[in-house]
Amino acid sequence: MAITKEEVKHVAHLARLEFSEEELETFSEQLADILNYVAKLNELDTTDIEPTYHALKITNVYREDEVKESFPTDEILGNAPERENGFFVVPKVIK
Amino acid sequence: MDFEAVIGLEVHAQLLTKSKIFCSCSTEFGAAPNSHVCPVCCGMPGTLPVLNKRVVDFAIKLALATKARVNPVSVFARKNYFYPDLPKGYQISQYELPLAEGGYIEIEVNGAKKKVGLVRIHMEEDAGKLIHDETRPVSYVDLNRTGVPLLEIVSEPDMRSPEEAVAYLKKLRSILRYLEICDGNMEEGSLRCDANISVRPKGSDKFGTKVELKNMNSFKHVQKALEYEIKRQIALILDGKEVIQETRLFDVSRGVTQSMRGKEEAHDYRYFPDPDLVPIEIDDNWIKEVAETLPELPDAKKERFIKEYNLPEYDAEIITSSRKLAEFFEACAKALPKPKLISNWIMTEVLRELNKEGKEIDETNLTPENFVELLKLLDEGVISSTVAKKIFPEVYKGANPAKIVEEKGLKQESDEAALEALCQKILEANPKEVEKYRQGKKNVIGFFVGQVMRETKGKANPKIVNKILTRLLEQ
Ligand SMILES: [Zn+2]
Numbered sequence: 001m002a003i004t005k006e007e008v009k010h011v012a013h014l015a016r017l018e019f020s021e022e023e024l025e026t027f028s029e030q031l032a033d034i035l036n037y038v039a040k041l042n043e044l045d046t047t048d049i050e051p052t053y054h055a056l057k058i059t060n061v062y063r064e065d066e067v068k069e070s071f072p073t074d075e076i077l078g079n080a081p082e083r084e085n086g087f088f089v090v091p092k093v094i095k
Numbered sequence: 096m097d098f099e100a101v102i103g104l105e106v107h108a109q110l111l112t113k114s115k116i117f118c119s120c121s122t123e124f125g126a127a128p129n130s131h132v133c134p135v136c137c138g139m140p141g142t143l144p145v146l147n148k149r150v151v152d153f154a155i156k157l158a159l160a161t162k163a164r165v166n167p168v169s170v171f172a173r174k175n176y177f178y179p180d181l182p183k184g185y186q187i188s189q190y191e192l193p194l195a196e197g198g199y200i201e202i203e204v205n206g207a208k209k210k211v212g213l214v215r216i217h218m219e220e221d222a223g224k225l226i227h228d229e230t231r232p233v234s235y236v237d238l239n240r241t242g243v244p245l246l247e248i249v250s251e252p253d254m255r256s257p258e259e260a261v262a263y264l265k266k267l268r269s270i271l272r273y274l275e276i277c278d279g280n281m282e283e284g285s286l287r288c289d290a291n292i293s294v295r296p297k298g299s300d301k302f303g304t305k306v307e308l309k310n311m312n313s314f315k316h317v318q319k320a321l322e323y324e325i326k327r328q329i330a331l332i333l334d335g336k337e338v339i340q341e342t343r344l345f346d347v348s349r350g351v352t353q354s355m356r357g358k359e360e361a362h363d364y365r366y367f368p369d370p371d372l373v374p375i376e377i378d379d380n381w382i383k384e385v386a387e388t389l390p391e392l393p394d395a396k397k398e399r400f401i402k403e404y405n406l407p408e409y410d411a412e413i414i415t416s417s418r419k420l421a422e423f424f425e426a427c428a429k430a431l432p433k434p435k436l437i438s439n440w441i442m443t444e445v446l447r448e449l450n451k452e453g454k455e456i457d458e459t460n461l462t463p464e465n466f467v468e469l470l471k472l473l474d475e476g477v478i479s480s481t482v483a484k485k486i487f488p489e490v491y492k493g494a495n496p497a498k499i500v501e502e503k504g505l506k507q508e509s510d511e512a513a514l515e516a517l518c519q520k521i522l523e524a525n526p527k528e529v530e531k532y533r534q535g536k537k538n539v540i541g542f543f544v545g546q547v548m549r550e551t552k553g554k555a556n557p558k559i560v561n562k563i564l565t566r567l568l569e570q
Binding site: 010016053054056058059060062064066067070071077082085086087088089090091092 | 112113114119120121127128129130131132133134137145146147148149150151168170175177178179192225226227228231232233234235236237238363365368370372373374375376
Protein backbone atom coordinates (compact mmCIF):
# COMPACT_ATOMS: atom_id res chain seq x y z
CA MET A 1 0.00 0.00 0.00
CA ALA A 2 1.40 3.38 -1.00
CA ILE A 3 0.82 6.60 0.91
CA THR A 4 0.99 9.81 -1.08
CA LYS A 5 2.64 12.95 0.20
CA GLU A 6 -0.77 14.62 -0.07
CA GLU A 7 -2.24 12.11 2.38
CA VAL A 8 0.58 12.70 4.81
CA LYS A 9 0.04 16.44 4.50
CA HIS A 10 -3.68 16.05 5.16
CA VAL A 11 -3.19 13.93 8.27
CA ALA A 12 -0.46 16.28 9.47
CA HIS A 13 -2.77 19.25 9.01
CA LEU A 14 -5.53 17.53 11.03
CA ALA A 15 -2.98 17.01 13.81
CA ARG A 16 -1.72 20.60 13.38
CA LEU A 17 1.77 19.43 12.46
CA GLU A 18 4.05 20.99 9.85
CA PHE A 19 6.64 19.01 7.91
CA SER A 20 9.38 19.95 5.46
CA GLU A 21 9.40 18.42 1.95
CA GLU A 22 12.11 16.06 3.10
CA GLU A 23 10.12 14.92 6.13
CA LEU A 24 7.02 14.41 3.99
CA GLU A 25 9.08 12.10 1.78
CA THR A 26 10.40 10.12 4.74
CA PHE A 27 7.03 9.83 6.46
CA SER A 28 5.23 8.74 3.29
CA GLU A 29 7.65 5.81 3.07
CA GLN A 30 7.56 5.02 6.79
CA LEU A 31 3.77 5.22 7.04
CA ALA A 32 3.45 2.93 4.00
CA ASP A 33 5.80 0.45 5.65
CA ILE A 34 3.82 0.50 8.89
CA LEU A 35 0.49 0.04 7.12
CA ASN A 36 1.86 -2.80 5.01
CA TYR A 37 3.16 -4.49 8.13
CA VAL A 38 -0.22 -4.23 9.85
CA ALA A 39 -1.96 -5.29 6.64
CA LYS A 40 -0.57 -8.75 7.28
CA LEU A 41 -3.52 -9.15 9.67
CA ASN A 42 -5.85 -9.04 6.67
CA GLU A 43 -4.60 -12.50 5.75
CA LEU A 44 -6.38 -13.93 8.80
CA ASP A 45 -9.88 -15.30 8.32
CA THR A 46 -12.02 -13.33 10.80
CA THR A 47 -15.44 -14.53 9.67
CA ASP A 48 -17.65 -15.20 12.70
CA ILE A 49 -15.26 -13.44 15.05
CA GLU A 50 -16.75 -10.60 17.11
CA PRO A 51 -14.87 -7.34 16.69
CA THR A 52 -12.85 -6.36 19.74
CA TYR A 53 -13.81 -2.95 21.10
CA HIS A 54 -11.70 -3.10 24.19
CA ALA A 55 -8.46 -4.81 25.17
CA LEU A 56 -9.85 -5.89 28.55
CA LYS A 57 -12.64 -8.40 28.88
CA ILE A 58 -14.67 -6.29 31.25
CA THR A 59 -17.88 -4.35 30.69
CA ASN A 60 -20.19 -2.07 32.68
CA VAL A 61 -17.95 0.02 34.88
CA TYR A 62 -19.95 2.91 36.31
CA ARG A 63 -20.03 5.56 38.99
CA GLU A 64 -23.14 6.79 40.76
CA ASP A 65 -24.49 10.23 39.91
CA GLU A 66 -22.89 12.06 42.84
CA VAL A 67 -21.33 15.49 42.89
CA LYS A 68 -17.91 15.82 44.44
CA GLU A 69 -15.82 18.91 44.82
CA SER A 70 -14.16 20.23 41.66
CA PHE A 71 -10.67 21.72 41.57
CA PRO A 72 -10.03 25.34 42.58
CA THR A 73 -10.33 27.59 39.51
CA ASP A 74 -6.85 28.90 40.20
CA GLU A 75 -5.38 25.46 39.88
CA ILE A 76 -7.37 24.66 36.73
CA LEU A 77 -6.03 27.85 35.13
CA GLY A 78 -2.53 27.18 36.51
CA ASN A 79 -0.94 26.22 33.18
CA ALA A 80 -2.79 28.75 31.04
CA PRO A 81 -0.52 31.16 29.15
CA GLU A 82 -3.19 33.83 29.53
CA ARG A 83 -6.22 34.18 31.77
CA GLU A 84 -8.72 36.82 32.79
CA ASN A 85 -11.54 36.84 35.38
CA GLY A 86 -11.51 33.09 35.74
CA PHE A 87 -11.49 32.42 31.99
CA PHE A 88 -8.80 30.94 29.77
CA VAL A 89 -7.92 33.52 27.13
CA VAL A 90 -7.21 32.22 23.62
CA PRO A 91 -6.70 33.87 20.24
CA LYS A 92 -10.10 34.77 18.77
CA VAL A 93 -11.86 31.86 17.13
CA ILE A 94 -14.57 32.62 14.61
CA LYS A 95 -17.77 30.75 15.20
CA MET B 96 -42.27 22.91 -11.13
CA ASP B 97 -43.41 22.01 -7.62
CA PHE B 98 -40.73 21.39 -5.04
CA GLU B 99 -40.72 19.63 -1.72
CA ALA B 100 -38.27 19.88 1.14
CA VAL B 101 -36.49 16.92 2.70
CA ILE B 102 -35.58 17.64 6.31
CA GLY B 103 -33.76 15.64 8.99
CA LEU B 104 -32.98 16.97 12.45
CA GLU B 105 -30.09 16.37 14.82
CA VAL B 106 -31.05 17.30 18.34
CA HIS B 107 -28.77 17.58 21.35
CA ALA B 108 -30.43 17.28 24.74
CA GLN B 109 -28.54 18.17 27.91
CA LEU B 110 -29.37 15.63 30.58
CA LEU B 111 -30.60 16.55 34.05
CA THR B 112 -27.99 14.59 35.97
CA LYS B 113 -26.40 16.12 39.04
CA SER B 114 -22.84 15.31 37.98
CA LYS B 115 -21.05 15.24 34.63
CA ILE B 116 -20.91 12.19 32.38
CA PHE B 117 -17.34 11.05 33.17
CA CYS B 118 -16.41 12.87 36.40
CA SER B 119 -18.05 14.06 39.62
CA CYS B 120 -18.08 17.78 38.79
CA SER B 121 -21.44 19.50 39.13
CA THR B 122 -23.56 20.19 36.04
CA GLU B 123 -25.17 23.25 37.61
CA PHE B 124 -25.90 26.06 35.16
CA GLY B 125 -24.64 29.59 35.77
CA ALA B 126 -21.72 28.96 38.14
CA ALA B 127 -18.59 31.14 38.13
CA PRO B 128 -16.38 30.36 35.10
CA ASN B 129 -14.16 27.29 35.42
CA SER B 130 -15.40 26.52 38.94
CA HIS B 131 -16.88 23.11 38.02
CA VAL B 132 -13.77 21.66 36.45
CA CYS B 133 -11.41 18.85 37.45
CA PRO B 134 -8.45 17.08 35.81
CA VAL B 135 -10.80 14.54 34.12
CA CYS B 136 -13.08 17.03 32.38
CA CYS B 137 -10.31 19.45 31.45
CA GLY B 138 -8.38 16.66 29.82
CA MET B 139 -5.26 16.32 31.92
CA PRO B 140 -3.01 13.46 30.80
CA GLY B 141 -3.22 10.34 32.95
CA THR B 142 -6.81 10.80 34.09
CA LEU B 143 -9.47 8.18 33.54
CA PRO B 144 -13.14 8.86 32.74
CA VAL B 145 -15.75 6.72 34.53
CA LEU B 146 -19.28 6.64 33.13
CA ASN B 147 -22.17 8.04 35.18
CA LYS B 148 -24.75 5.24 35.31
CA ARG B 149 -27.70 7.64 35.35
CA VAL B 150 -26.74 8.83 31.86
CA VAL B 151 -27.31 5.29 30.57
CA ASP B 152 -30.59 5.01 32.49
CA PHE B 153 -31.79 8.28 30.93
CA ALA B 154 -30.74 7.20 27.45
CA ILE B 155 -32.61 3.89 27.83
CA LYS B 156 -35.67 5.84 29.00
CA LEU B 157 -35.74 7.90 25.81
CA ALA B 158 -35.10 4.81 23.69
CA LEU B 159 -38.08 3.05 25.27
CA ALA B 160 -40.30 6.12 24.94
CA THR B 161 -39.54 6.34 21.21
CA LYS B 162 -39.71 2.56 20.56
CA ALA B 163 -36.04 2.50 19.57
CA ARG B 164 -33.99 -0.73 19.83
CA VAL B 165 -31.50 -0.61 22.69
CA ASN B 166 -28.26 -2.21 21.51
CA PRO B 167 -27.16 -5.06 23.81
CA VAL B 168 -23.58 -3.79 23.51
CA SER B 169 -22.63 -0.20 22.91
CA VAL B 170 -19.28 1.58 23.00
CA PHE B 171 -17.83 5.05 23.24
CA ALA B 172 -15.63 6.48 20.51
CA ARG B 173 -13.33 9.46 20.23
CA LYS B 174 -14.29 12.16 17.76
CA ASN B 175 -11.07 14.01 17.03
CA TYR B 176 -10.89 17.71 16.24
CA PHE B 177 -9.22 20.83 17.60
CA TYR B 178 -11.20 23.67 19.06
CA PRO B 179 -10.52 25.75 22.18
CA ASP B 180 -13.75 24.56 23.85
CA LEU B 181 -12.55 20.95 23.65
CA PRO B 182 -9.62 20.53 26.06
CA LYS B 183 -8.80 16.88 25.25
CA GLY B 184 -8.62 17.41 21.49
CA TYR B 185 -11.41 14.86 21.12
CA GLN B 186 -15.01 14.55 22.19
CA ILE B 187 -16.09 11.29 23.77
CA SER B 188 -19.12 10.25 21.75
CA GLN B 189 -20.57 7.13 20.20
CA TYR B 190 -20.09 6.13 16.59
CA GLU B 191 -20.25 2.51 15.49
CA LEU B 192 -22.39 1.06 18.26
CA PRO B 193 -24.73 3.79 19.56
CA LEU B 194 -26.93 3.16 22.57
CA ALA B 195 -30.10 2.76 20.50
CA GLU B 196 -31.22 2.65 16.87
CA GLY B 197 -34.55 2.94 15.07
CA GLY B 198 -37.75 4.04 16.72
CA TYR B 199 -39.99 6.95 15.79
CA ILE B 200 -41.81 10.03 17.01
CA GLU B 201 -45.39 10.60 15.95
CA ILE B 202 -46.38 14.10 14.88
CA GLU B 203 -49.56 15.72 13.67
CA VAL B 204 -49.69 18.68 11.28
CA ASN B 205 -53.00 20.05 9.97
CA GLY B 206 -54.81 16.94 11.13
CA ALA B 207 -52.44 14.56 9.31
CA LYS B 208 -50.60 12.09 11.54
CA LYS B 209 -47.13 10.93 10.60
CA LYS B 210 -44.31 8.90 12.07
CA VAL B 211 -40.86 10.47 11.87
CA GLY B 212 -38.23 7.73 12.05
CA LEU B 213 -35.15 7.89 14.24
CA VAL B 214 -31.74 6.80 13.00
CA ARG B 215 -30.06 6.64 16.37
CA ILE B 216 -29.83 7.90 19.95
CA HIS B 217 -26.36 8.16 21.40
CA MET B 218 -24.59 9.51 24.49
CA GLU B 219 -21.78 12.03 24.42
CA GLU B 220 -20.12 14.80 26.39
CA ASP B 221 -20.77 18.50 25.85
CA ALA B 222 -17.96 20.93 24.99
CA GLY B 223 -17.08 24.12 26.90
CA LYS B 224 -18.40 27.59 26.25
CA LEU B 225 -16.64 30.30 24.25
CA ILE B 226 -17.28 33.98 24.67
CA HIS B 227 -15.91 36.25 21.97
CA ASP B 228 -14.53 39.63 22.90
CA GLU B 229 -16.06 42.51 20.97
CA THR B 230 -13.08 44.82 21.25
CA ARG B 231 -10.00 42.56 21.38
CA PRO B 232 -9.15 39.64 19.06
CA VAL B 233 -9.50 37.09 21.86
CA SER B 234 -12.01 34.53 23.07
CA TYR B 235 -12.71 33.46 26.64
CA VAL B 236 -13.04 29.78 27.52
CA ASP B 237 -15.25 28.43 30.31
CA LEU B 238 -15.02 24.66 30.81
CA ASN B 239 -17.92 24.28 33.26
CA ARG B 240 -20.08 22.79 30.49
CA THR B 241 -17.32 20.44 29.34
CA GLY B 242 -18.42 16.91 30.14
CA VAL B 243 -22.08 17.67 30.80
CA PRO B 244 -23.97 14.65 29.45
CA LEU B 245 -25.84 14.95 26.15
CA LEU B 246 -28.09 12.70 24.16
CA GLU B 247 -27.89 13.17 20.42
CA ILE B 248 -31.09 12.19 18.65
CA VAL B 249 -30.79 11.86 14.88
CA SER B 250 -33.96 11.64 12.81
CA GLU B 251 -34.46 10.12 9.39
CA PRO B 252 -34.95 12.70 6.62
CA ASP B 253 -38.69 12.16 6.96
CA MET B 254 -39.97 15.72 7.34
CA ARG B 255 -41.31 17.61 4.32
CA SER B 256 -41.99 21.10 5.68
CA PRO B 257 -40.81 23.52 8.38
CA GLU B 258 -44.14 22.89 10.17
CA GLU B 259 -43.40 19.15 10.39
CA ALA B 260 -39.88 19.87 11.65
CA VAL B 261 -41.21 22.16 14.37
CA ALA B 262 -43.92 19.63 15.32
CA TYR B 263 -41.25 16.92 15.61
CA LEU B 264 -39.04 19.13 17.75
CA LYS B 265 -41.95 20.12 20.01
CA LYS B 266 -43.00 16.49 20.46
CA LEU B 267 -39.44 15.39 21.20
CA ARG B 268 -39.09 18.20 23.73
CA SER B 269 -42.34 17.24 25.36
CA ILE B 270 -41.22 13.59 25.66
CA LEU B 271 -37.86 14.60 27.15
CA ARG B 272 -39.66 16.77 29.69
CA TYR B 273 -42.20 14.07 30.54
CA LEU B 274 -39.31 11.71 31.20
CA GLU B 275 -37.69 14.42 33.34
CA ILE B 276 -34.35 13.83 31.67
CA CYS B 277 -33.92 17.27 30.01
CA ASP B 278 -35.46 20.65 30.80
CA GLY B 279 -35.83 21.45 27.09
CA ASN B 280 -34.80 25.09 27.35
CA MET B 281 -33.78 26.11 23.83
CA GLU B 282 -32.82 29.68 24.77
CA GLU B 283 -30.37 28.48 27.41
CA GLY B 284 -29.09 25.77 25.09
CA SER B 285 -30.14 22.69 27.03
CA LEU B 286 -31.97 21.64 23.86
CA ARG B 287 -30.17 22.35 20.57
CA CYS B 288 -31.22 21.62 17.06
CA ASP B 289 -29.33 21.34 13.77
CA ALA B 290 -31.10 20.58 10.51
CA ASN B 291 -30.15 18.87 7.29
CA ILE B 292 -32.22 20.18 4.44
CA SER B 293 -32.45 19.71 0.70
CA VAL B 294 -35.18 20.30 -1.88
CA ARG B 295 -36.28 18.20 -4.85
CA PRO B 296 -39.07 18.14 -7.42
CA LYS B 297 -42.23 16.93 -5.73
CA GLY B 298 -42.68 13.19 -6.10
CA SER B 299 -39.01 12.51 -6.85
CA ASP B 300 -37.36 9.79 -4.78
CA LYS B 301 -33.84 11.15 -5.21
CA PHE B 302 -32.29 13.48 -2.67
CA GLY B 303 -30.97 16.91 -3.60
CA THR B 304 -27.71 18.30 -2.22
CA LYS B 305 -28.18 18.88 1.48
CA VAL B 306 -27.18 21.85 3.56
CA GLU B 307 -26.59 21.72 7.30
CA LEU B 308 -28.24 24.52 9.29
CA LYS B 309 -27.01 25.62 12.71
CA ASN B 310 -27.62 28.32 15.29
CA MET B 311 -31.38 28.04 15.67
CA ASN B 312 -32.24 28.45 19.33
CA SER B 313 -36.01 28.62 19.40
CA PHE B 314 -38.89 26.95 17.59
CA LYS B 315 -39.41 30.20 15.72
CA HIS B 316 -35.80 30.23 14.50
CA VAL B 317 -36.11 26.65 13.28
CA GLN B 318 -39.26 27.57 11.35
CA LYS B 319 -37.77 30.76 9.87
CA ALA B 320 -34.37 29.28 9.00
CA LEU B 321 -35.96 26.34 7.19
CA GLU B 322 -38.43 28.57 5.35
CA TYR B 323 -35.60 30.82 4.19
CA GLU B 324 -33.38 27.93 3.20
CA ILE B 325 -36.13 26.24 1.14
CA LYS B 326 -36.71 29.48 -0.78
CA ARG B 327 -32.97 29.96 -1.29
CA GLN B 328 -32.40 26.45 -2.61
CA ILE B 329 -35.41 26.52 -4.94
CA ALA B 330 -34.29 29.89 -6.34
CA LEU B 331 -30.81 28.48 -7.02
CA ILE B 332 -32.21 25.45 -8.86
CA LEU B 333 -34.65 27.54 -10.92
CA ASP B 334 -31.72 29.76 -11.81
CA GLY B 335 -29.84 26.76 -13.14
CA LYS B 336 -27.30 27.04 -10.33
CA GLU B 337 -26.17 24.36 -7.93
CA VAL B 338 -26.78 24.00 -4.22
CA ILE B 339 -23.42 23.62 -2.50
CA GLN B 340 -23.07 21.12 0.31
CA GLU B 341 -22.06 23.27 3.26
CA THR B 342 -22.87 24.38 6.78
CA ARG B 343 -24.92 27.56 7.10
CA LEU B 344 -25.69 29.61 10.18
CA PHE B 345 -29.05 31.23 10.84
CA ASP B 346 -28.63 34.99 11.26
CA VAL B 347 -31.35 35.87 13.74
CA SER B 348 -31.35 39.62 13.19
CA ARG B 349 -31.62 39.40 9.40
CA GLY B 350 -33.69 36.21 9.20
CA VAL B 351 -31.34 34.64 6.64
CA THR B 352 -28.88 31.73 6.54
CA GLN B 353 -25.22 32.39 5.84
CA SER B 354 -22.42 30.16 4.69
CA MET B 355 -19.91 29.17 7.36
CA ARG B 356 -16.78 28.79 5.28
CA GLY B 357 -13.69 26.89 6.25
CA LYS B 358 -15.11 24.26 8.59
CA GLU B 359 -15.66 21.77 5.75
CA GLU B 360 -12.32 20.00 6.00
CA ALA B 361 -12.87 19.54 9.73
CA HIS B 362 -15.42 16.82 8.93
CA ASP B 363 -12.62 14.26 9.09
CA TYR B 364 -13.09 13.17 12.68
CA ARG B 365 -11.09 9.90 12.61
CA TYR B 366 -13.40 8.15 15.07
CA PHE B 367 -12.02 5.18 16.96
CA PRO B 368 -13.18 3.25 20.06
CA ASP B 369 -12.13 5.01 23.25
CA PRO B 370 -9.72 2.70 25.07
CA ASP B 371 -10.40 4.52 28.36
CA LEU B 372 -13.98 3.28 28.55
CA VAL B 373 -15.21 -0.29 28.63
CA PRO B 374 -18.22 -1.46 26.58
CA ILE B 375 -21.73 -1.01 27.96
CA GLU B 376 -23.76 -4.19 28.14
CA ILE B 377 -27.48 -3.75 28.61
CA ASP B 378 -29.53 -6.83 29.36
CA ASP B 379 -33.31 -7.30 29.51
CA ASN B 380 -33.33 -6.88 33.28
CA TRP B 381 -31.83 -3.43 33.06
CA ILE B 382 -34.31 -2.45 30.34
CA LYS B 383 -37.18 -3.80 32.44
CA GLU B 384 -36.04 -1.83 35.47
CA VAL B 385 -36.03 1.38 33.46
CA ALA B 386 -39.32 0.54 31.75
CA GLU B 387 -40.99 0.40 35.17
CA THR B 388 -40.07 4.04 35.77
CA LEU B 389 -41.63 5.32 32.54
CA PRO B 390 -44.49 7.78 33.07
CA GLU B 391 -47.56 7.95 30.86
CA LEU B 392 -46.31 9.72 27.71
CA PRO B 393 -47.91 12.71 25.94
CA ASP B 394 -49.67 10.75 23.16
CA ALA B 395 -51.18 8.22 25.57
CA LYS B 396 -52.20 10.93 28.00
CA LYS B 397 -53.85 12.93 25.24
CA GLU B 398 -55.91 9.92 24.08
CA ARG B 399 -56.94 9.21 27.66
CA PHE B 400 -57.97 12.84 28.30
CA ILE B 401 -60.16 12.76 25.19
CA LYS B 402 -61.84 9.54 26.30
CA GLU B 403 -61.99 10.02 30.05
CA TYR B 404 -62.80 13.74 30.21
CA ASN B 405 -64.41 14.24 26.83
CA LEU B 406 -62.01 17.05 25.99
CA PRO B 407 -61.83 18.33 22.41
CA GLU B 408 -58.70 16.99 20.69
CA TYR B 409 -57.20 20.47 20.45
CA ASP B 410 -57.56 21.17 24.18
CA ALA B 411 -56.20 17.73 25.04
CA GLU B 412 -53.19 18.31 22.80
CA ILE B 413 -52.32 21.66 24.39
CA ILE B 414 -52.92 20.55 27.98
CA THR B 415 -50.92 17.31 27.66
CA SER B 416 -48.00 18.97 25.87
CA SER B 417 -46.70 19.77 29.35
CA ARG B 418 -46.72 17.04 31.97
CA LYS B 419 -47.08 19.55 34.79
CA LEU B 420 -50.06 21.22 33.15
CA ALA B 421 -51.69 17.84 32.52
CA GLU B 422 -51.19 16.90 36.16
CA PHE B 423 -52.64 20.23 37.23
CA PHE B 424 -55.70 19.61 35.06
CA GLU B 425 -56.22 16.14 36.51
CA ALA B 426 -55.87 17.34 40.09
CA CYS B 427 -58.59 19.91 39.37
CA ALA B 428 -60.84 17.47 37.52
CA LYS B 429 -60.74 15.12 40.51
CA ALA B 430 -61.90 17.85 42.88
CA LEU B 431 -64.47 19.32 40.51
CA PRO B 432 -65.98 16.96 37.95
CA LYS B 433 -66.47 19.67 35.32
CA PRO B 434 -63.58 18.91 32.95
CA LYS B 435 -64.80 21.13 30.13
CA LEU B 436 -65.11 24.16 32.43
CA ILE B 437 -61.62 23.50 33.79
CA SER B 438 -60.08 23.03 30.36
CA ASN B 439 -61.79 26.18 29.03
CA TRP B 440 -60.28 28.19 31.84
CA ILE B 441 -56.85 26.59 31.44
CA MET B 442 -56.88 27.23 27.69
CA THR B 443 -57.68 30.91 28.17
CA GLU B 444 -56.96 32.59 31.51
CA VAL B 445 -54.29 30.21 32.81
CA LEU B 446 -52.32 29.89 29.58
CA ARG B 447 -52.46 33.64 29.03
CA GLU B 448 -50.72 34.23 32.36
CA LEU B 449 -48.24 31.37 31.82
CA ASN B 450 -47.28 32.57 28.35
CA LYS B 451 -46.96 36.14 29.56
CA GLU B 452 -44.40 35.04 32.15
CA GLY B 453 -42.89 32.18 30.16
CA LYS B 454 -43.47 29.89 33.14
CA GLU B 455 -44.58 26.33 33.78
CA ILE B 456 -47.65 25.87 35.98
CA ASP B 457 -45.58 24.45 38.87
CA GLU B 458 -43.42 27.56 38.89
CA THR B 459 -46.41 29.72 39.78
CA ASN B 460 -48.47 30.20 42.94
CA LEU B 461 -51.65 28.94 41.32
CA THR B 462 -52.76 25.85 43.23
CA PRO B 463 -55.38 23.34 42.05
CA GLU B 464 -57.25 24.01 45.33
CA ASN B 465 -57.62 27.76 44.74
CA PHE B 466 -58.36 27.31 41.07
CA VAL B 467 -61.08 24.75 41.76
CA GLU B 468 -62.56 26.99 44.45
CA LEU B 469 -62.77 29.86 41.98
CA LEU B 470 -64.47 27.68 39.38
CA LYS B 471 -66.88 26.33 42.01
CA LEU B 472 -67.88 29.87 43.02
CA LEU B 473 -68.52 30.56 39.35
CA ASP B 474 -70.27 27.28 38.65
CA GLU B 475 -72.61 27.61 41.64
CA GLY B 476 -73.53 31.12 40.60
CA VAL B 477 -71.98 32.74 43.66
CA ILE B 478 -69.93 35.02 41.40
CA SER B 479 -70.44 36.09 37.81
CA SER B 480 -67.97 35.11 35.12
CA THR B 481 -67.00 38.78 34.79
CA VAL B 482 -65.99 38.81 38.45
CA ALA B 483 -64.28 35.42 38.16
CA LYS B 484 -62.12 36.69 35.31
CA LYS B 485 -61.43 39.93 37.13
CA ILE B 486 -60.11 38.25 40.25
CA PHE B 487 -58.26 35.45 38.43
CA PRO B 488 -54.92 37.32 38.25
CA GLU B 489 -54.94 37.56 42.06
CA VAL B 490 -55.82 33.89 42.44
CA TYR B 491 -53.00 33.12 40.00
CA LYS B 492 -50.65 34.98 42.33
CA GLY B 493 -51.73 32.77 45.21
CA ALA B 494 -54.73 34.56 46.76
CA ASN B 495 -57.69 32.59 48.08
CA PRO B 496 -60.75 33.26 45.89
CA ALA B 497 -63.40 32.88 48.63
CA LYS B 498 -61.54 35.39 50.72
CA ILE B 499 -61.30 37.92 47.88
CA VAL B 500 -65.02 37.56 47.16
CA GLU B 501 -65.86 37.97 50.84
CA GLU B 502 -63.56 40.93 51.47
CA LYS B 503 -64.49 42.85 48.35
CA GLY B 504 -68.17 41.93 48.50
CA LEU B 505 -68.18 40.46 45.02
CA LYS B 506 -70.98 37.98 45.47
CA GLN B 507 -73.30 37.83 42.54
CA GLU B 508 -76.62 39.60 43.00
CA SER B 509 -79.27 36.96 42.39
CA ASP B 510 -81.99 38.48 44.52
CA GLU B 511 -84.77 38.81 41.94
CA ALA B 512 -86.73 41.50 43.75
CA ALA B 513 -83.66 43.73 44.11
CA LEU B 514 -82.62 43.17 40.54
CA GLU B 515 -86.13 43.79 39.25
CA ALA B 516 -86.24 47.15 40.99
CA LEU B 517 -82.91 48.06 39.42
CA CYS B 518 -84.03 46.92 35.95
CA GLN B 519 -87.22 48.94 36.30
CA LYS B 520 -85.18 52.00 37.17
CA ILE B 521 -82.91 51.59 34.18
CA LEU B 522 -85.82 51.09 31.76
CA GLU B 523 -87.46 54.25 33.06
CA ALA B 524 -84.23 56.20 32.59
CA ASN B 525 -83.92 55.10 28.95
CA PRO B 526 -87.31 55.49 27.28
CA LYS B 527 -85.82 55.86 23.76
CA GLU B 528 -84.10 52.49 23.95
CA VAL B 529 -87.27 50.90 25.32
CA GLU B 530 -89.15 52.28 22.32
CA LYS B 531 -86.55 50.81 19.94
CA TYR B 532 -86.93 47.41 21.59
CA ARG B 533 -90.66 47.49 21.29
CA GLN B 534 -90.36 48.37 17.59
CA GLY B 535 -88.45 45.15 17.07
CA LYS B 536 -84.80 45.98 17.75
CA LYS B 537 -84.51 43.13 20.22
CA ASN B 538 -80.74 43.38 20.54
CA VAL B 539 -81.13 46.59 22.52
CA ILE B 540 -81.50 44.24 25.47
CA GLY B 541 -77.69 43.96 25.49
CA PHE B 542 -77.51 47.66 26.25
CA PHE B 543 -79.83 47.26 29.27
CA VAL B 544 -77.89 44.26 30.58
CA GLY B 545 -74.74 46.32 30.28
CA GLN B 546 -76.31 49.13 32.28
CA VAL B 547 -77.38 46.75 35.04
CA MET B 548 -73.90 45.23 35.16
CA ARG B 549 -72.38 48.69 35.42
CA GLU B 550 -74.67 49.66 38.26
CA THR B 551 -73.82 46.45 40.13
CA LYS B 552 -70.09 46.54 39.26
CA GLY B 553 -70.40 43.23 37.39
CA LYS B 554 -72.03 41.45 40.29
CA ALA B 555 -75.52 40.94 38.85
CA ASN B 556 -76.33 37.45 37.69
CA PRO B 557 -76.67 38.03 33.92
CA LYS B 558 -79.05 35.11 33.42
CA ILE B 559 -81.54 36.49 35.90
CA VAL B 560 -81.11 40.04 34.60
CA ASN B 561 -81.88 38.84 31.09
CA LYS B 562 -84.96 37.03 32.26
CA ILE B 563 -86.28 40.03 34.19
CA LEU B 564 -85.55 42.51 31.41
CA THR B 565 -87.26 40.33 28.81
CA ARG B 566 -90.29 39.98 31.02
CA LEU B 567 -90.53 43.73 31.73
CA LEU B 568 -89.99 44.70 28.10
CA GLU B 569 -92.49 42.22 26.73
CA GLN B 570 -95.20 43.41 29.14
ZN1 LIG C 1 -14.70 17.25 36.18
